[in-house]
Amino acid sequence: MADDALKVRMLHFNEVNMTPVVPLVHRAYDELMTAGLADYEVALSHDDKAVVAFTQDNIIAGILVYRELKWLRQWWVLIGWVAPQYRRKGVYTRLWAELVKRARKNKNIESITGATSVLNERMREVNASLDRIPHTISYKYPIRGNAITLTPKIKE
Numbered sequence: 506m507a508d509d510a511l512k513v514r515m516l517h518f519n520e521v522n523m524t525p526v527v528p529l530v531h532r533a534y535d536e537l538m539t540a541g542l543a544d545y546e547v548a549l550s551h552d553d554k555a556v557v558a559f560t561q562d563n564i565i566a567g568i569l570v571y572r573e574l575k576w577l578r579q580w581w582v583l584i585g586w587v588a589p590q591y592r593r594k595g596v597y598t599r600l601w602a603e604l605v606k607r608a609r610k611n612k613n614i615e616s617i618t619g620a621t622s623v624l625n626e627r628m629r630e631v632n633a634s635l636d637r638i639p640h641t642i643s644y645k646y647p648i649r650g651n652a653i654t655l656t657p658k659i660k661e
């Protein structure tokens with residue numbers, strides 16, 4: 506990746522409300538739901554925050570949106586997304602490094618958490634590459650219909 510890394514500039518948004526991050530969150534969830542990798546979209550709160558990677562041409566290459574869970578002393582990542590044309594160029598890795606740097610400076614934060622579908626192999630590979638530790642697994646039990654609602658439809 507080092508040779509291929511995209512040059513990006515990092516910005517931090519303390520409140521994502523009314524910023525270009527909002528439509529990109531919808532776009533990210535649209536991609537995930539179409540691919541069968543998410544069942545729902547989390548509604549943003551006005552004070553959700555984000556680190557955003559901009560290209561040299563001021564195009565948003567990727568976003569990492571997170572929420573502070575004060576009582577848990579955590580930052581919870583709601584969604585991470587990199588525009589398809591900029592993938593595998595280290596953008597998410599840079600976003601993550603920026604988030605960790607900020608968390609280390611904040612004495613109230615003890616961990617950064619987040620979840621992904623067990624079927625999101627790409628994200629699981631990314632998480633492994635960043636030494637994020639698997640922590641919880643969620644289960645679904647079918648009451649009616651087919652329990653297997655998550656069926657990936659997109660292959661790269």
Ligand SMILES: CC(C)(COP(=O)(O)OP(=O)(O)OC[C@H]1O[C@@H](n2cnc3c(N)ncnc32)[C@H](O)[C@@H]1OP(=O)(O)O)[C@@H](O)C(=O)NCCC(=O)NCCS
Pocket residue numbers: 506507533536537567584585586587588591592593594595596597598599620621622625626627628630631632634661
């Ligand atoms: C998952 C996603 C955020 C990764 O972003 P990215 O900028 O391409 O990731 P990086 O370039 O920083 O990748 C870092 C490492 O993760 C692993 N990785 C990333 N994408 C991978 C893939 N498609 N297959 C296998 N490993 C992958 C590799 O180890 C990679 O390092 P390498 O390129 O040197 O081999 C991006 O593919 C995306 O936006 N996907 C759709 C949205 C999504 O799934 N979000 C997560 C929801 S929970």
